[in-house]
Structures are given as C-alpha cells and as structure tokens.
Amino acid sequence: MVQIGLGLLSGVVVGFSLGIVGGGGSVLAVPLLLYFVGIGSTHLAIGTSAVAVTVNAAVNLVSHARAGNVKWRCATVFALAGVIGALGGSTLGKITDGQQLLVLFALAMMAISVIMLRRRSKVGDPNVRLDRQNLPFLLGIGAGTGFLAGFFGIGGGFLIVPGLMMATGMPIINAVGSSLVAVTLFGLTTAGNYAVSGLVDWTLSGVFVAGGFVGGLLGTAAARRLAKQRGALNIVFAAVVFAVAVYVMIRALHLL
Template sequence: MTIVFSDLLASGFGSVVGFVLGLVGGGGSILAVPFLVYGVGVASPHVAIGTGTVAVAVSALANLVPHWRSGRVKWRCGAVFALSGVVGALAGAELAKAVDGQRLLMLFGVLMVVVGLVMLRRRGAAGDPDVHLSRATARQLLPRLVAAGFSVGALSGFFGIGGGFLIVPGLMLATGMPLAFAIGTSLVAVSAFGAATASSYAMSGLVDWRLAAIFVLGGLVGGLGGAALGRKLSGRKALLGQIFAGVVITVGTYVLLRGFLA
C-alpha cells in the first residue's frame, strides 16, 4: 500500500468517525481502532490504539464547544467523573500494553458487540435537568460519580477508546441527568480519557503522529457534515442510535471473526 493511498484511507476513515460523532453525539471513536487496523493497515494493534486515542481527544474537544454554548454541560459532575476516570484510564492503558495484540483485538470485538446490544436495549431520555453537584448533593452524588468514572475510565484506557458510549449511561445512572445533558457532559470526560490514554501510549512510542494528524483532519471535516445532518434529523435520534448500534455490532463481529481465523 503506497503512502498516498494510506493517507487517503486514513482521512476517509477519520471522516467516517467524525461524521458518526457529529450525527449521533458520541460513540464514533469505537470504530477508530478497527478502521486503523483493518482499513488503513496499521500492523500493531497497540499503535492503532495509541494513534486512535489522539483523534478521540481532539474530536471530543471539538464537539464539546457547541454543547457548552447550548448549556448542556454539567461541569462539576463532568470534572469529578473525568478526574476519577483519568486514574482508571492510566491503569487500563498500562494493563493493555502487557496484553498480546491479537487477544486485545478480540476482547475489543467482544466489547463492541456487547455495547451495541446495550445501545439497542436503551430506552428513554428522561431525567432531572436541574441536577448538579453541590455541598447538599455531594454525599449522594460524589461516591457514584467517582465509582462510575473510575470503572469507565479503566475500560476506556484498556481498549483505547473515548468511552462516550459508556460515559453517557454512567452519568445518567450516577446522577439521574437527562440524555441530552449526559451527552454534553460526557465530552468533558472523553477529552480527558483520550488525552490520558494517548499520553501513556505516546511515552511508550506507540503513537503514529503523522497518521493521527491525517485521521484528525478527516474527522473534523466529517464531524461538520454529521452535525449538519443531525440537526435536520433531530426528531429521529432514536432511529439513528439504533442504526449506529447495528454498525457497532457488525464491526465487532467482523473483528471477532478475523481474530478466530488468524
């Protein structure tokens, strides 16, 4: 595969990831690793994970701004969740680097299938839009946020993903906030998890920075298109979520089959 063709593939797959992030509000980063391994041809799963996390962090920061401007970010809840999750993400990343690359990919495939099935079963967006972390609510909310943040962060670091699809239900369970607020607040943690995991892999020399830059640029372009289409289809978010869940399950199954046949 020539360098030019590889770069075009990286840009194209980055656009797909960004498009999904912009369209359904999160979860597109779970496609980054299999795209980099099977689409672009990155030989090492660990390098694919390290490179993918850079794109995850940048994409999350870019998507955070419009949610912040719309008042859909619970900053205190997001900060506690993110700080707890960074500790978990660093621990998960160190553990992942000690696991065989092919076995790691198969575990990743299992996670994708499970997450897709959970997304298909998820119902409703109700909750308390006024929930917030304060002295009065700290005794109830703080332990839940810390526990949920660390657990989700560990999975995020281990598999090299932003974890938005795990953070959103984690925030809803820990605080009772509505789906729209959980999506916006989750991007605070996704940015932090991605940056922490990318730093860990970068220090081990497991990030292809040139490829990451190309993937990120494609993702930013795709994100604009996804956000624009998402606004037009805002009344059909449930259907879009189900379609994305089906894509996640399909890609996860493919990763598993490749692992079994390897």
C-alpha cells in the same frame, strides 16, 4: 499517498461518530487503521487513534457546549475519576496480547449496545445537577469506565455515555455532549502513555484530525435532530456499537 487518503476518509467517519453519539472514536479508528488504512500493528493503531480522537473529541465538545448539551460539573467529576482509571488500564493494556484485546473489546461493546437499546424509552431528567446522591456513582462509574477505556485503548465514549446516564439519569443528548469531556481527558491519558512507548504514527494522527473536524460538524448537527425524536438517538447509538463490535470480533477471530 493512498494511505493518507484512506486516513483522511477514516477521520471523517470517526469525527461524525463522535459528534452524533459522543463515542466511536477509537472504537472505529482502531479497526479502520488496522483493516482499512493498513497500519499493521494493534498497539500502534491504538496509540495513533488515541492522539487523533483526543483532538477530535475536544473540537466536538466545543460544538455540543455551544448547543447547551454539556453538564459540566457532572462531566468533570466523572472525567477526573476516570483519568486515574485510564492510567492504570492503559498500562495493563500495553502488555496484553493485541488479539485478546480486540475480542474483549467486541464483547464489551455488544453488552453496551443491548443496555442502551433497552433504555430507549427513558427520557431522562434534563435538569440534573451534581449533588450528594449522584456524586458517589459518578466517582465509582467514572473510575471503572476510565480503566476500561485505557485498557482497550479507546476514548471511551461508548462506555461513558451509558455510564453518565446510569450515574445521574440525564437524557442521552446531555450524556453525549458531557461524555466528550471525559473522552478528551481519557484519550489524553492513554495517548500520552502510548506516545512515551513510541506507539504513535504522528502523520496519520494529523490526517485523522483534519478529517474528523468535518465529520464532527455533520455529526453534531445530526445528533440535535435525532434528540427531538424519543428513543431515536439510543437506537442509533446501539446499532453503531453493535455493528462495529461484530466486525471487530470477526476480524479478531480471523473469520474474514
């Protein structure tokens, strides 16, 4: 029962992160399952979080869509290209040492946080649409992001948000909402791959989903408020990513 309670609380945190920055699902869920809930296996934590994050991302997508934050055509092209990459990445990730995955995971997140912090002064074009100019970038960056998301066993929001902004120049609030299309599909691909190998704790996944629903509603509301202040959402995004990266790196290197 204690583990179930900790899983529920972790789900609230994960749902809030997905709602406010469009990412942090598995980035937060994996270390929470390993070090807070005490699941014990890196690959089991990855598979379990992938299932929960997929469902929570879909719920948060509905909230952002209602707020008009989703650029559906750009998001769909990006997501479909990423699914192919995610399938290959998750296959490679399953045969890679768990501790090595966590270290690479942390380094990738640190790089992302620096990039997003440097872009905080850029507003972006809220009227961006799918066209011949951004199509190749959406396909290429989408496939690459999907591969990394699958390899690290994450929904990929922390990679997808900056990827969408680089490919199209859309504002971060639109990238956050649109990223959830890809997070849902990437997570579904990764979750399916791990489930086939029996690397999913279905009870904990269900608990995460329940907590994530509540957290997601709170996160989406906070994202709308922060988006009205120039650069504020970028700073929050970068800070969350970097903090989690440092923690994961410390635990992976057994410094705590």
